[in-house]
Amino acid sequence: MPQEILRCSHPGCAREASHRNPLTGEVFCEDHIHTQLSIITGDIIDPSESTWVEDVAVFNQQTLSGYVSNIYDLPSCSCGRKVIPQAMHEGYCSFCIGKLKYCERCDSNHDNPGDYCNICEDEMKLPMSPKKIDKAFLTRKILDYNYQPKFWPVWGSKNSRIFGLEIEVTSKDSGGLDLMRSQLGSFALFEHDGSVEFQNDEWEEHDGEAFEIVTPPAAKSVISHFAKKMGEVEEEYEHEDNTSCGIHVHVSRKSFSNQYHIAKFLTFFAKYPKFTHIIGEREPNHYSRNEITGNVVGKAKNGGGEKYDAVNLRHKKSVEIRIFRSSLRYKAIMKNVEFIDALITYTRDLHVENITQEGFLTFVREEATGVNNLKEFINKTIK
Numbered sequence: 001m002p003q004e005i006l007r008c009s010h011p012g013c014a015r016e017a018s019h020r021n022p023l024t025g026e027v028f029c030e031d032h033i034h035t036q037l038s039i040i041t042g043d044i045i046d047p048s049e050s051t052w053v054e055d056v057a058v059f060n061q062q063t064l065s066g067y068v069s070n071i072y073d074l075p076s077c078s079c080g081r082k083v084i085p086q087a088m089h090e091g092y093c094s095f096c097i098g099k100l101k102y103c104e105r106c107d108s109n110h111d112n113p114g115d116y117c118n119i120c121e122d123e124m125k126l127p128m129s130p131k132k133i134d135k136a137f138l139t140r141k142i143l144d145y146n147y148q149p150k151f152w153p154v155w156g157s158k159n160s161r162i163f164g165l166e167i168e169v170t171s172k173d174s175g176g177l178d179l180m181r182s183q184l185g186s187f188a189l190f191e192h193d194g195s196v197e198f199q200n201d202e203w204e205e206h207d208g209e210a211f212e213i214v215t216p217p218a219a220k221s222v223i224s225h226f227a228k229k230m231g232e233v234e235e236e237y238e239h240e241d242n243t244s245c246g247i248h249v250h251v252s253r254k255s256f257s258n259q260y261h262i263a264k265f266l267t268f269f270a271k272y273p274k275f276t277h278i279i280g281e282r283e284p285n286h287y288s289r290n291e292i293t294g295n296v297v298g299k300a301k302n303g304g305g306e307k308y309d310a311v312n313l314r315h316k317k318s319v320e321i322r323i324f325r326s327s328l329r330y331k332a333i334m335k336n337v338e339f340i341d342a343l344i345t346y347t348r349d350l351h352v353e354n355i356t357q358e359g360f361l362t363f364v365r366e367e368a369t370g371v372n373n374l375k376e377f378i379n380k381t382i383k
Contacts (some may be wrong), residue, residue: 008032078111106135106186119185128156128222137186140178142211145192155187156219161344162252163223163337164318167213167230168193168245168326176233177209183229187222189214217252220370223337231330245326246282247333249340250318257348262319264347264355269311269323272357276310278381279339279374280323281332284310331373338374 006017010032017027077083077093089097092109100109103117105124110117116124119138123129130153137149156162171177177190193212215226256262269276277284312320324336346363347355361382364375 105131106133106138108135108138123185123187126222126225128160128219130155130216133186133216137189137216138181139190140181142177142190142192142209145194147189147191149189152216153186154217155222156217160219161255161341162217163220163340164217164250165213165215165223165333165337166248166250167328167333168211168247169213169328170210170245177211180213180230180233183233184213184226187215187218187226217250220337220341224334227330227333230328230333234328246322247324247326247336249321249324249336250315251321251340251344252318253316255344256319261344261348262313264350264352265319265343266311266313267352268343268347268355268360271355273310275357275382276323279377280325280336282323282325331376335373335377338371342368342371342374 006027007013008015008017008029008031009026010028013029013032015029015031017029019030020027075083075088075091077088077091077096079093079096083093089109092100096111097109100111101115102108103110103120104115105120106117108117112118112121114121120133132151133153134149134151136143136147137153154162169176180188180190190211191214193210213230215223218226253262256265273284307314308322310321310323312322321340325332327333342364343360345368346360350359361378364371364378368375
C-alpha cells in the first residue's frame with residue numbers, strides 16, 4: 001500500500017509536507033515552517049534550535065509559565081509567531097521589528113513598501129490632513145484622563161474655523177473600542193472619564209468600559225467626514241443611551257473677532273437657557289450649568305466662570321460648550337457643531353441688544369449655509 005503523501009497546511013499551499021507541528025498536529029512544507037515558530041520571549045528564536053525539537057510542547061509550557069495558561073491565548077505577530085506581551089513591539093515580534101521602517105507621519109513601525117503605514121497612507125489623501133501626528137492617536141488603549149499628547153495635530157487650514165469634540169460613551173465591552181479605532185484611524189484619543197456613570201449595572205460588573213472620544217482640532221468639513229464614520233460604528237456598537245454622557249464642543253478662540261464677540265456669544269446662552277438646552281437635547285446638570293450671571297464681558301476677557309458652566313471660558317485657546325447630549329449619530333453630532341458655527345456667525349456683527357432667539361432662528365432658516373442638520377432639527381422641534 002503506497003504511503004500517503006502529506007500536503008502543507010498553510011492556506012493556498014499544496015506542496016508535500018515534511019514537518020509536523022507537535023502542538024497542533026498540522027504539517028508544513030519547507031517554505032512554510034517559519035509560520036509555525038515557537039513563542040518569542042524577547043530574543044529571536046532560531047527555528048532549527050527550538051521550534052522543531054522533540055520536547056517542543058514542554059518548552060512552550062515552561063515558557064508560558066507566569067504569562068498565560070495556553071499558547072493560543074498569546075497575541076500573534078503578523079508573521080504568525082506567538083509572542084508573550086512583554087516581547088511584543090507595537091504588534092510585532094522581535095524577529096520582525098528589525099525589518100520594519102518608521103512611518104514618516106506618525107513614527108510608528110510599518111512594513112508597507114512606501115513611506116507611510118496603512119492608516120497614514122489612507123489619511124494623507126484627505127484634504128487638510130496634517131503631515132505629522134503623535135502616535136498616541138493610534139493607540140487602542142484608554143489613556144488617563146486629560147492625557148496630553150506631545151502635540152495636537154490640526155486638521156485644517158489657517159483660515160478654517162477649528163472645532164474639537166469630546167464624546168462621552170459607555171460600552172458593553174472592549175470590542176466597541178476596537179471597532180471605533182478601526183473606523184476613526186488617527187482621528188481620536190480615548191481617555192478615561194470619572195464623571196461618566198454606567199446605567200446598566202451588569203455592563204459595569206462585566207468588563208464594560210466608560211471613556212470619552214477626544215478628537216484633534218479640525219475644520220467642520222473634517223469633523224463631518226469622521227462623524228459619518230462614527231455613525232457607521234453606531235449601528236454595530238453596543239453602547240448605552242446614557243443621560244450621564246455628554247458631548248463637549250470646543251471652538252478655537254481665533255474663530256471670534258475679539259473678546260466682545262465672545263461676550264455676545266455668551267450672552268445668547270444667558271438670555272435663552274431653555275432654547276439652548278432644547279438644541280443640546282440635554283437638561284442642565286452638575287456638569288453643564290446654565291446659570292450665566294454677572295459681567296459677561298469681564299468673563300469673556302478674563303476667562304472667568306467655572307469649568308462646569310454651559311459655556312466654559314477657562315481654556316486659553318478654545319471656548320468649550322457643554323450643553324449637548326452624547327450621541328454617535330452623524331446628524332446629532334453635526335447638528336451640535338453647526339449650532340456653534342452658526343451662532344458665532346450670527347453674533348459677530350450684531351450689537352448685543354439686537355441678539356435674539358427669533359433673530360437667530362430666522363438667520364438659520366434663511367441665511368446660514370452649511371447648517372442642514374441644524375435646520376432640519378429646528379424645523380422638526382421648534383415651531
